[in-house]
Amino acid sequence: MMAEHGAVSSVLLRMSVAWPLSAAAREFARAGVPVFPCVAYGKRPATGHGFHDATTDLDQVQAWWRQSPGANIGVPTGADSEVVVVDVDVHGPVDGRASFDRAARAGLVDGWELLVRTPTGGLHASYPATPGTEQRSWQAGRAGIDFRGDGGYIIVPPSLRSIEGRTVGYGVETINTGPTGLLDSDALRDFLDPRPVSRPRPETWQPVGREDAQRLAAWLDRQDTDRNLKLFWASCRLAKGGVPLTDALDAVLTAAKSDFGPREITATVRSAYRTVRGEPLRRGPSSSPVRGESPQIADGWFSRDASTTPETSRVRGL
Incomplete structure (x- = not known):
């Protein structure tokens, strides 16, 4: 039995690479997925307020792509589109696929709906957004993984990029036919980029008074x-x-x-x-x-000068 998919994934499963960008943009809007135009062959938004301008208004969507038929399609991630994405980057020595595999072995990235191949050789793994919970976007650069949630956006098929003089498209690579599920984005971030535990710095303690x-x-x-x-x-x-x-x-x-x-x-x-x-x-x-x-x-309140405030004193650490 085919796994359940959200609106973004459902449109992508119906889509053909032969679809014009304008037709694909309208299909997303009809499905309730807000879209906005990005520059042709690029990722930069082509509107004044970027993903904040995303809409499902068909008249506006048609006007945008009538003016720029080659505009790539941007979709805001998070609550607006009900989809979040693990963006697996491949740039130079950084290969996020190894980090994604490591997270998969730890059971932290199961339940994706589909994988989209990006023009640079990376992947977009799509998950349903967690209802009623803000999932902010973040980056784990050393791991080659970005998380696209609230405050972020992705470029979707059949958009195209120009890479070293070649035209390369986004395309669906793998469809999950098994169970899908929600992503714990905080747990994934802690796994990929652990934040250090803060400890008191060694120092010579000075006597204090009442x-x-x-x-x-x-x-x-x-x-x-x-x-x-x-x-x-x-x-x-x-x-x-x-x-x-x-x-x-x-x-x-x-x-x-x-x-x-x-x-x-x-x-x-x-x-x-x-x-x-x-x-x-x-x-x-x-x-x-x-x-x-x-x-x-x-620190700051511990200045021996009673007139010194936390705002004006030099932070020394406890």
Whole structure:
């Protein structure tokens, strides 16, 4: 039994390489897939706002290709077209096919609907977009893999490229007749391009006093994002500097905003103090982050000059 396919894949399965670009563009629009013109034999958008100009309006689509019959067909990826694409690049020494095969062995790229051969020898693997979830586009250049999701677009058959003086077309290479499925794009990115775990930088710790707990509280009160991570690393500094746990808790709890509640503050500060003292740190919903921004983001409030603010002080790291 033929696997189910989304609108983009369904049009491509009906398409013949003999179709004029204008006819193919109209067919996508009729199927509810927004399209926009790109320059002939290229990938650059031919409209003022690029993929943001994509539409299913047949009158507009016909006007575009009547004006430029050789325009390639662009399709925005993500929620607009309900398709996301793993773009496998082959450029010089970078061969994304090896990375794609490695991800396939790990079970991370199963469920594609079809594979489109690109003019440079690469592939576009198409998947249904995950309903109700934003899947942002990203690049893993060293792996030769790009992900085309929300905020991206692809060129679709029967578009043509000019490669080293030769005219080469996009074309369907393989159709999946088995089960299709959603792609975990975040897991794929972590597999292809792991992001390093941030750790505190070695440094000579300087003594601090009780007034630094007050400075910490004032600084946290001005933060809008990543406050839990900043609180953890800053509390580590207070603990190392000898500020009593009760002083740190009193200062921060006094300045706490409503979206940064007492239970979360207490758990985070206590976790920091246990970490500095070498006691086992329990992992749970309230545990401090172990992956994210560098602890240097929590500096600035620790200047010995009380008039110095995080915005004006030089970031030194904790």
